[in-house]
Amino acid sequence: MAARLAVSRWGLAPAVYRGPLVSCRRWSGASADTVYDVVVSGGGLVGAAMACALGHDIHFCDKKILLLEAGPKKVLEKLSETYSNRVSSISPGSATLLSSFGAWDHICNMRYRAFRRMQVWDACSEALIMFDKDNLDDMGYIVENDVIMHALTKQLEAVSDRVTVLYRSRAVGYTWPCPFTMKDSSPWVHITLGDGSTLQTKLLALVSMQIGADGHNSGVRQAAGIQNVSWNYDQSAVVATLHLSEATENNVAWQRFLPSGPIALLPLSDTLSSLVWSTSHEHAAELVSMDEEKFVDAINSAFWNDANHTDFIDSAGTMLQYAISLLKPTKVSARQLPPSVASVEAKSRVLFPLGLGHAAEYVRPRVALIGDAAHRVHPLAGQGVNMGFGDISSLVHHLSTAAFNGRDLGSMNHLTGYETDRQRHNTALLAATDLLKRLYSTNATPLVLLRTWGLQATNAVSPLKEQIMAFASK
Amino acid sequence: MWGGGKLSYFGGRFLGVLGPGCRSSQTKGPRLISSAVYSKNQLSWTLEIKPGVFNEYRNMWFKSYRMTFSCLNRMKSYRYPWTRLYSTSQNTVDSSEVKTFLALAHKWWDEQGIYAPLHSMNDLRVPFIRDNLLKVIPNHQPGKPLSGMKILDVGCGGGLLTEPLGRLGASVIGIDPVNENIKTAQCHKSFDPVLDQRIEYRACSLEEIVEDTAETFDAVVASEVVEHVLDLETFLQHCCQVLKPGGSLFVTTINKTQLSYALGIVFSEQIAGIVPKGTHTWEKFVSPEKLESILEPSKY
Numbered sequence: 001m002a003a004r005l006a007v008s009r010w011g012l013a014p015a016v017y018r019g020p021l022v023s024c025r026r027w028s029g030a031s032a033d034t035v036y037d038v039v040v041s042g043g044g045l046v047g048a049a050m051a052c053a054l055g056h057d058i059h060f061c062d063k064k065i066l067l068l069e070a071g072p073k074k075v076l077e078k079l080s081e082t083y084s085n086r087v088s089s090i091s092p093g094s095a096t097l098l099s100s101f102g103a104w105d106h107i108c109n110m111r112y113r114a115f116r117r118m119q120v121w122d123a124c125s126e127a128l129i130m131f132d133k134d135n136l137d138d139m140g141y142i143v144e145n146d147v148i149m150h151a152l153t154k155q156l157e158a159v160s161d162r163v164t165v166l167y168r169s170r171a172v173g174y175t176w177p178c179p180f181t182m183k184d185s186s187p188w189v190h191i192t193l194g195d196g197s198t199l200q201t202k203l204l205a206l207v208s209m210q211i212g213a214d215g216h217n218s219g220v221r222q223a224a225g226i227q228n229v230s231w232n233y234d235q236s237a238v239v240a241t242l243h244l245s246e247a248t249e250n251n252v253a254w255q256r257f258l259p260s261g262p263i264a265l266l267p268l269s270d271t272l273s274s275l276v277w278s279t280s281h282e283h284a285a286e287l288v289s290m291d292e293e294k295f296v297d298a299i300n301s302a303f304w305n306d307a308n309h310t311d312f313i314d315s316a317g318t319m320l321q322y323a324i325s326l327l328k329p330t331k332v333s334a335r336q337l338p339p340s341v342a343s344v345e346a347k348s349r350v351l352f353p354l355g356l357g358h359a360a361e362y363v364r365p366r367v368a369l370i371g372d373a374a375h376r377v378h379p380l381a382g383q384g385v386n387m388g389f390g391d392i393s394s395l396v397h398h399l400s401t402a403a404f405n406g407r408d409l410g411s412m413n414h415l416t417g418y419e420t421d422r423q424r425h426n427t428a429l430l431a432a433t434d435l436l437k438r439l440y441s442t443n444a445t446p447l448v449l450l451r452t453w454g455l456q457a458t459n460a461v462s463p464l465k466e467q468i469m470a471f472a473s474k
Numbered sequence: 475m476w477g478g479g480k481l482s483y484f485g486g487r488f489l490g491v492l493g494p495g496c497r498s499s500q501t502k503g504p505r506l507i508s509s510a511v512y513s514k515n516q517l518s519w520t521l522e523i524k525p526g527v528f529n530e531y532r533n534m535w536f537k538s539y540r541m542t543f544s545c546l547n548r549m550k551s552y553r554y555p556w557t558r559l560y561s562t563s564q565n566t567v568d569s570s571e572v573k574t575f576l577a578l579a580h581k582w583w584d585e586q587g588i589y590a591p592l593h594s595m596n597d598l599r600v601p602f603i604r605d606n607l608l609k610v611i612p613n614h615q616p617g618k619p620l621s622g623m624k625i626l627d628v629g630c631g632g633g634l635l636t637e638p639l640g641r642l643g644a645s646v647i648g649i650d651p652v653n654e655n656i657k658t659a660q661c662h663k664s665f666d667p668v669l670d671q672r673i674e675y676r677a678c679s680l681e682e683i684v685e686d687t688a689e690t691f692d693a694v695v696a697s698e699v700v701e702h703v704l705d706l707e708t709f710l711q712h713c714c715q716v717l718k719p720g721g722s723l724f725v726t727t728i729n730k731t732q733l734s735y736a737l738g739i740v741f742s743e744q745i746a747g748i749v750p751k752g753t754h755t756w757e758k759f760v761s762p763e764k765l766e767s768i769l770e771p772s773k774y
Contacts, residue, residue, distance in 0.1 A: 035667060060617065061617025062617040186665055187665055403641075404604075405596070405597065405600050405601055405604075406596075406600050406637070406638025406642040407600075407638060408637070412585070
């Protein structure tokens with residue numbers, strides 16, 4: 001930065017060149033559209049939570065917030081007996097956010113499952129890592145997405161004087177303001193909805209990049225000129241709700257790295273668990289279509305089968321384990337086996353493709369990307385929705401301070417503060433997740449040896465484990 | 475490197491030099507600010523000097539300096555030959571200053587442009603004004619903390635400070651002698667329906683407010699203005715005249731010290747070109763002691 005101390009007049013080149021926003025039109029005069037302070041485009045968990053957090057923020061009492069939700073309004077009169085197959089792992093940091101606007105209380109009144117321990121181990125060796133907190137505090141919570149959505153909807157209704165929610169509406173076009181203020185040109189973002197109506201906003205929070213019925217790689221990002229780094233994994237995830245053979249305390253999350261991909265079992269109740277199995281596209285399609293008994297057998301053998309072990313790796317692992325036990329007298333817990341699965345809930349098997357995505361810039365004048373619009377991650381670390389909630393936390397904090405300072409909400413000043421905060425965190429997490437995924441996708445001996453020893457060593461170093469847990473639970 | 479907000483006060487008054495933060499695509503000029511809050515009908519008044527805490531700006535160029543004021547500099551007389559006397563008041567508008575600002579009238583709202591230092595100063599000025607006004611408001615509404623307050627922004631320029639105050643709920647009247655500035659300000663606020671109602675702009679001088687209308691205000695803000703006026707004493711007198719009893723006067727300006735000459739004029743104008751040449755004349759800078767000496771003896 002010191003090198004950029006230019007002697008010339010305003011000639012300092014920005015470190016990040018933000019290209020001009022494409023499709024910038026001049027609008028003459030003030031039109032009759034409503035001018036909102038913040039429009040959250042794209043609902044879902046992250047969009048609804050963003051609108052909720054802003055609505056409940058004390059400095060936003062007299063501001064106008066709009067949430068554009070593509071789906072219909074879901075009214076949950078009674079909690080259904082059967083658990084939904086889409087669940088999310090909520091970190092303590094996200095739980096704090098949800099409780100800051102009262103949604104967590106609703107979730108507690110419905111249902112959720114806390115887990116206190118996490119065991120992650122390899123299929124190709126005996127190496128494992130066990131995460132838990134000192135007093136066996138809750139490490140995280142498994143909550144169904146429907147439950148979270150319902151809690152958010154209830155809290156949105158509580159602030160309906162500030163937050164308007166438009167259901168079944170989706171933005172089909174955005175017009176960005178000109179980069180420099182020109183006379184007679186409206187400085188706001190113009191949004192056109194599917195039904196043809198238009199509105200203006202001082203700040204657009206983009207949660208979903210979909211325009212109309214496009215896929216999630218839509219033209220919005222191109223129109224906004226934001227570079228995106230993304231690739232598809234050669235894996236799809238299969239989710240299902242499983243019945244366990246016998247009721248257990250079920251407060252442990254299990255994940256085993258198979259060469260084809262990680263398989264995870266997340267606790268839902270004493271007798272139920274949720275499955276997330278990432279595997280190749282063909283295998284995933286097979287799993288979804290095979291009959292129940294074979295499916296259950298496949299799951300059990302995935303967790304218990306030691307066929308991928310090799311003697312070489314086993315002895316190498318034992319050697320390091322011995323060395324560690326010499327250096328560190330406390331006994332490292334032995335590998336435990338997850339509960340066995342008895343059956344699968346009917347019609348609960350679904351698959352979805354996986355990929356990685358990261359936007360190079362999270363903000364533009366009057367636009368901020370949060371949630372899936374900004375990043376997309378492999379579910380192996382259970383961080384997808386937590387990253388979105390983290391984005392919300394940071395953005396609401398910056399917007400709240402800006403509002404209290406009377407600043408223009410769309411000003412790049414505080415938006416870049418949000419971008420820096422979140423890019424630092426998210427890039428690290430994305431890189432780590434991608435690295436883990438690649439490292440564990442093979443059973444080539446050198447890599448297996450490397451990761452076996454690495455995992456054992458990490459398991460032995462408690463401060464390192466605590467750091468990892470702290471980073472993941474923000 | 476500048477250690478963020480760790481400036482500590484020692485004994486008497488001091489000035490924190492604001493290191494400008496260099497964000498990747500913005501620069502802000504260094505400003506030395508002394509601000510005074512003067513409450514009418516109070517025997518004593520507080521001089522609050524705001525050390526700049528730019529905690530948003532991550533990369534700092536300049537080291538911070540701690541200085542105590544040396545001696546009071548004698549101010550040269552401001553009376554220029556072309557000053558007109560009409561009725562009982564004197565015109566404090568300096569026409570050469572008017573010319574300077576006329577040339578830049580349309581550049582107010584470019585946040586990376588010439589007026590970027592003023593934009594970034596809002597981070598200091600607005601909390602300063604807001605917090606001091608909140609002290610006198612008994613119970614304020616969250617979201618609109620300054621609602622119910624009438625504020626006069628003297629020398630509002632393009633409305634850089636007027637708009638944040640309006641957003642915080644106050645009813646603000648912004649005045650500026652340069653017509654073009656008012657037009658720019660008017661245009662900018664017209665797009666926001668809320669601000670449109672709360673803010674009113676008038677192209678006039680302070681004297682016209684004093685003479686023509688009998689309006690009084692809860693607060694008068696003269697931010698970065700006193701170094702551009704002709705007659706400082708008269709100007710401040712008029713400010714006090716339009717204040718309600720118990721109202722507050724906020725003055726922010728560049729201090730008159732050797733450092734401010736070095737940084738504010740030599741560096742900012744001539745070397746780095748952060749501020750256009752001729753914007754400031756060092757002789758017209760005002761030190762806090764000068765302000766104090768003017769305000770204290772007055773019957774306000």
